[in-house]
Amino acid sequence: MRLLWHAYDLEFPAGGGVEFLIPGLRHFLVLGSIVFSLGMYGVLSRRNAIGILLSIELMLNGVNLLMVAFARYISPSNEQEMAGQIFAIFIITQAAAEAAVGLAIIIAVYRQRRTIQVDQLDLMKG
């Protein structure tokens, strides 16, 4: 607990009171990490292909939140902060492409096998 307080104190040198409630870089980073690991559990624990895709979107959003928070708080210049946001925009673009192709594959698989449970798609199992 003391260590935790020390970590906050580095960011808010004035200390005391409720200043640790004011969101800073670490708040956003912790939030992004939690969202990422929840998404990771979802990816690993689901059998439904669409459920896995939903959890991947959760992970992508966690990473994007980390990217924008880093861009805002530790990039040395305004232009580099914009670069961080542009990277986040490219990640969103890529997520859109990934969702379109992934859902198309899932629908094609459903037409063939009448299931999207990934453990029943064992055509290539030796």
Added chain:
Amino acid sequence: MLGTTDPFTTFVSTVAFWVTAIAIIAAAYMMVFTIRNLIRSALALTTVLGGVALMYALLGADFLAVAQLVVYVGAIMVLIIFAIFMTPGQIDVPGLVGRAQRFGALAVALVVGIISVWVVIFTPWHIRDSLLDMPTAESIGGLLLTRYVLPFEIASLLLTVALIGAIVIAREE
């Protein structure tokens, strides 16, 4: 927006941050742990996506917040819900792996989460002195058409290719 010296703005931002953060974590937790119905999972994910858009607004990334709303909440979620409707009989299937693998998944996710939270809290970040305080859409547009024009064109090509590929894969034989 955070980073201003105005105490009232800071207060409102702080309240907005905590309400949204709790909503995001609760919705994400429910999505992976308690909800089994796919449609409800998709709605919980929509809550998370909207909350992340609000976080972008708090971080001063106004253009990104709007893009997140338009692309994720507006387009990707509709696509996912259409896909759920087009695979009937799969919505309410329990859809979880066995107990042993679930335990392994929980262990992996917990280790990753604890390590990353530990690292981001105890790393001494060099936080810049003055935070940006202006709208971002204009400079993002300028940069996308000058320095980042090649990645921009590649991204649009990628989207075209992905859409054509999705149509080819998913159409009826």
